[in-house]
Amino acid sequence: MTDTISFKLNDKPVRLKVDGDRPLLWVLRTDLGLTGTKYGCGEGHCGSCTVLLNQRATRSCLLKIKDIKDKEVVTIEGLAKDGKLHPMQKAFMEHDGLQCGYCTPGMILAAVSLLKFNPQPTEQQINQGMEQNFCRCGAQTRIVQAIQAAAAEMKGSR
Amino acid sequence: MNTNDYLAANFRDIHGFEDFYTQSRREFFKRTGGGILVFIALNDLLFGQEEAGRPRGGRPGLPSDFNAFLRIGEDGRVTCFTGKIEMGQGPITSLPQMLAEELETPLDTVDIVMGDTDLCPWDMGTFGSMTTRMFGPALQAAAAEAKVVLLELAAEALKVPQAQLVAKDGVIFDPQNPKSRMTYGQLAKGQKIERHLQTKPALKDPTRYKIAGQPHTRRDAEVKVTGKALYSADIRVPGMLYARILRPPAHGAKLKSVDTAPAREIAGVQVVQDGDLVAVLHEFPDVAETALGKIKAEFDVPEATVDDKNIFDHLLSVAPAANVLNQGGDLDDGKKLAAKKFESTYLNSYVAHSAMETHAALAQIEGDKATVWASTQNPFGARDQIAQAIGLPAEKIRVITPFVGGGFGGKTNNAEAVEAARLAKAVGKPVHVMWTREEEFFFDTFRPAAVVKINSGVDGSGKMAFWDYDVFFAGDRGAQQFYTVPNHRTAAHGGGWGGTKGSHPLATGAWRAPGNNTNTFARESQIDIMAAGAGFDPVVFRLNNLSDARMVRVLKAAAEHFGWTPAKAPSKRGYGVSCGIDAGTYVAAIAEVAVDAARGTVQVKRVVCAQDMGVVINPEGAKIQMEGCITMGLGYALTEEVHFKGGRVLDTNYDTYEIPRFSWVPKIETVLIKNNATAPQGGGEPAIILMGALIANAIHDATGARLFQLPMMPDRVKAAIQKV
Numbered sequence: 001m002t003d004t005i006s007f008k009l010n011d012k013p014v015r016l017k018v019d020g021d022r023p024l025l026w027v028l029r030t031d032l033g034l035t036g037t038k039y040g041c042g043e044g045h046c047g048s049c050t051v052l053l054n055q056r057a058t059r060s061c062l063l064k065i066k067d068i069k070d071k072e073v074v075t076i077e078g079l080a081k082d083g084k085l086h087p088m089q090k091a092f093m094e095h096d097g098l099q100c101g102y103c104t105p106g107m108i109l110a111a112v113s114l115l116k117f118n119p120q121p122t123e124q125q126i127n128q129g130m131e132q133n134f135c136r137c138g139a140q141t142r143i144v145q146a147i148q149a150a151a152a153e154m155k156g157s158r
Numbered sequence: 159m160n161t162n163d164y165l166a167a168n169f170r171d172i173h174g175f176e177d178f179y180t181q182s183r184r185e186f187f188k189r190t191g192g193g194i195l196v197f198i199a200l201n202d203l204l205f206g207q208e209e210a211g212r213p214r215g216g217r218p219g220l221p222s223d224f225n226a227f228l229r230i231g232e233d234g235r236v237t238c239f240t241g242k243i244e245m246g247q248g249p250i251t252s253l254p255q256m257l258a259e260e261l262e263t264p265l266d267t268v269d270i271v272m273g274d275t276d277l278c279p280w281d282m283g284t285f286g287s288m289t290t291r292m293f294g295p296a297l298q299a300a301a302a303e304a305k306v307v308l309l310e311l312a313a314e315a316l317k318v319p320q321a322q323l324v325a326k327d328g329v330i331f332d333p334q335n336p337k338s339r340m341t342y343g344q345l346a347k348g349q350k351i352e353r354h355l356q357t358k359p360a361l362k363d364p365t366r367y368k369i370a371g372q373p374h375t376r377r378d379a380e381v382k383v384t385g386k387a388l389y390s391a392d393i394r395v396p397g398m399l400y401a402r403i404l405r406p407p408a409h410g411a412k413l414k415s416v417d418t419a420p421a422r423e424i425a426g427v428q429v430v431q432d433g434d435l436v437a438v439l440h441e442f443p444d445v446a447e448t449a450l451g452k453i454k455a456e457f458d459v460p461e462a463t464v465d466d467k468n469i470f471d472h473l474l475s476v477a478p479a480a481n482v483l484n485q486g487g488d489l490d491d492g493k494k495l496a497a498k499k500f501e502s503t504y505l506n507s508y509v510a511h512s513a514m515e516t517h518a519a520l521a522q523i524e525g526d527k528a529t530v531w532a533s534t535q536n537p538f539g540a541r542d543q544i545a546q547a548i549g550l551p552a553e554k555i556r557v558i559t560p561f562v563g564g565g566f567g568g569k570t571n572n573a574e575a576v577e578a579a580r581l582a583k584a585v586g587k588p589v590h591v592m593w594t595r596e597e598e599f600f601f602d603t604f605r606p607a608a609v610v611k612i613n614s615g616v617d618g619s620g621k622m623a624f625w626d627y628d629v630f631f632a633g634d635r636g637a638q639q640f641y642t643v644p645n646h647r648t649a650a651h652g653g654g655w656g657g658t659k660g661s662h663p664l665a666t667g668a669w670r671a672p673g674n675n676t677n678t679f680a681r682e683s684q685i686d687i688m689a690a691g692a693g694f695d696p697v698v699f700r701l702n703n704l705s706d707a708r709m710v711r712v713l714k715a716a717a718e719h720f721g722w723t724p725a726k727a728p729s730k731r732g733y734g735v736s737c738g739i740d741a742g743t744y745v746a747a748i749a750e751v752a753v754d755a756a757r758g759t760v761q762v763k764r765v766v767c768a769q770d771m772g773v774v775i776n777p778e779g780a781k782i783q784m785e786g787c788i789t790m791g792l793g794y795a796l797t798e799e800v801h802f803k804g805g806r807v808l809d810t811n812y813d814t815y816e817i818p819r820f821s822w823v824p825k826i827e828t829v830l831i832k833n834n835a836t837a838p839q840g841g842g843e844p845a846i847i848l849m850g851a852l853i854a855n856a857i858h859d860a861t862g863a864r865l866f867q868l869p870m871m872p873d874r875v876k877a878a879i880q881k882v
Binding site for chain 2: 036040075085089090099102126130132136137138143
């Protein structure tokens with residue numbers, strides 16, 4: 001069944017004629033060509049498909065496109081503003097918070113969401129906040145360092 | 159141009175290379191506008207091991223016998239073409255570092271194109287920690303040779319004796335007359351020079367390294383933090399369809415009947431049935447998924463009696479005879495000499511690779527040429543498999559390897575690339591195949607389940623008296639012990655994977671440091687058992703029985719950095735030690751764990767790891783790989799085990815198959831031993847071999863309980879504690 005779904009995607013209004021039951025993940029990756037959001041498990045365990053929904057980290061594989069009607073979605077492609085990387089992106093680069101890079105978009109968005117709601121987390125709170133995002137390469141140590149650096153850099157500004 | 163840029167550019171600006179292999183080389187130079195090309199063969203004479211005895215090249219018009227080349231263009235840019243791939247381990251950064259260092263050119267003038275079978279010379283694949291260790295020196299040699307060519311050209315152009323000239327930062331100049339200078343680009347202009355390396359040129363002394371040996375931001379970092387990095391599943395071509403494939407419920411099951419009519423009722427769905435390959439295709443992957451769910455299929459499922467409980471008895475019952483790898487002295491003499499004897503059996507289960515990126519490929523067939531983008535560790539192997547499957551000659555298949563989202567040895571089978579190519583041929587449109595996580599768990603080439611049996615003994619003074627070692631189905635990598643023991647025998651039953659017919663009920667393959675995780679778990683556990691039995695501190699016991707200077711140094715470095723104070727285990731401190739050798743690299747680690755005896759859970763609090771990998775090209779990259787090994791190794795040590803019964807894989811996703819998470823990760827401290835006397839050795843695998851015994855020994859130190867089976871799940875830990 002085709003619905004008309006309007007929402008905000010990376011700061012721009014989007015109107016799609018689409019079956020409202022389709023998963024946001026696949027609509028992003030195919031219809032909208034935004035391949036930065038990754039498929040990892042399809043069941044919400046791993047966090048590779050994390051996007052921001054009204055600023056909160058959310059699993060796009062479990063979201064139906066009709067669930068985001070009139071909401072605001074940010075994918076990894078929309079995080080940098082005016083060609084300037086988000087401090088979290090810079091911190092991941094500077095602290096080598098990535099290896100194969102496949103989990104990285106989800107990691108960065110989960111971390112941005114974490115700081116949004118807890119701007120100065122302890123190491124334990126970072127671990128808790130990131131626990132459901134998996135990295136198989138074992139970059140966790142550097143990811144925690146990157147999040148700490150970004151938190152210091154942002155000082156609660158976003 | 160770097161891999162991602164050239165993928166994004168859709169190859170427009172490098173089409174000059176496209177016909178390289180089918181045109182004469184004169185034609186090739188005409189197209190590329192010339193420059194300086196250096197070809198290198200990784201043959202036995204020059205570089206030893208990697209590709210000896212393997213077929214090379216094999217394309218028409220291909221300069222024979224080379225495996226890599228670099229080109230200096232008229233714009234002064236240097237490009238390395240390599241069949242190696244980037245899956246997170248960092249060669250996209252470390253190889254240009256090695257090249258820039260030897261060629262005396264700024265790092266940002268060096269480009270690298272990886273894993274494209276039309277542009278890059280033949281390569282056996284990216285595994286075995288061989289990229290830096292074996293391909294690296296070849297690349298350095300090519301760079302050194304290119305520098306010689308540049309010096310020759312400059313001597314002629316500047317009318318200055320070659321010996322008087324200096325190469326630095328992409329310029330050759332005469333120090334006595336600084337105006338007498340030419341850039342590499344100026345020197346390459348109008349040239350059509352081709353060199354084939356015949357002898358190994360003198361390489362730079364590592365103590366003079368300025369670019370190598372230094373940390374550099376990963377070249378792929380920016381594209382990976384912005385979502386621009388392209389993986390195989392991210393490639394889009396016009397008219398492509400997404401496929402979902404009908405799968406059997408169990409290994410060995412055969413399709414009995416299938417009704418695809420209900421799937422065809424969904425608008426836009428195409429169904430392919432090509433023998434056992436039944437697939438539904440649609441312009442959206444999720445619609446293909448829905449359509450697949452509508453197919454009605456019946457399978458004959460053969461009775462399978464081997465499961466994850468009886469697998470070890472099964473393996474021992476079908477094990478081939480011993481292949482003795484090494485022996486010396488006399489075991490009977492050793493047994494007489496021994497004051498204490500120890501007999502143990504060690505087990506480990508099947509473990510999944512579980513890269514975050516599932517296997518994915520996109521195949522496009524145009525006329526008699528196929529292009530396949532695949533997440534593979536061996537693009538040339540994929541090319542040959544695809545050629546066979548769709549009946550085109552290999553030179554008509556181009557495999558392009560975008561970024562690979564983790565491999566760990568699990569992306570060498572290329573089944574998904576073959577499936578995409580077969581389906582593209584069947585429907586006449588480009589076809590995208592991406593396995594679901596469930597397919598990934600079903601079709602993985604698991605780390606083999608394995609058994610190790612050790613008989614050993616120690617004399618009255620704490621010296622090892624004998625060592626009798628049999629490994630079943632893990633293979634010989636890391637099997638040979640390195641302690642000083644007068645009477646010893648080491649034997650392997652069955653190879654590292656694949657096993658023998660009727661052995662493994664699941665597909666098996668290389669898994670990060672294949673075999674060595676199993677062998678090091680067994681060996682280092684047994685060493686600890688001997689140390690405790692003889693009343694020695696485990697570090698002191700090891701040092702008493704070691705004479706290999708590199709191992710002594712690396713173990714002492716770990717102990718010193720950790721702040722080790724000797725005590726007989728179990729000391730209740732929860733400290734464990736383990737050491738080993740992999741890919742030419744020596745590693746030792748010490749860990750501290752906390753055990754919750756009531757729950758059987760283990761928290762690893764701290765790991766100190768020292769590593770001697772010879773010359774270090776990218777020290778930060780090396781430390782990151784060590785951290786990755788330690789973190790990933792927590793999984794096979796503590797939780798990762800593939801459950802199966804009746805040919806069915808019972809773990810289908812991360813709800814039951816637990817991989818390491820943030821809260822598990824200990825404080826990791828890494829120490830790199832300075833050793834410029836040894837050429838660069840492997841870095842992506844060694845430290846992971848330590849993790850089984852490291853944690854087992856620390857659990858024993860904390861509780862007195864000895865674990866003989868990996869993974870050390872809570873129920874196994876509790877059971878072992880109850881036996882104390």
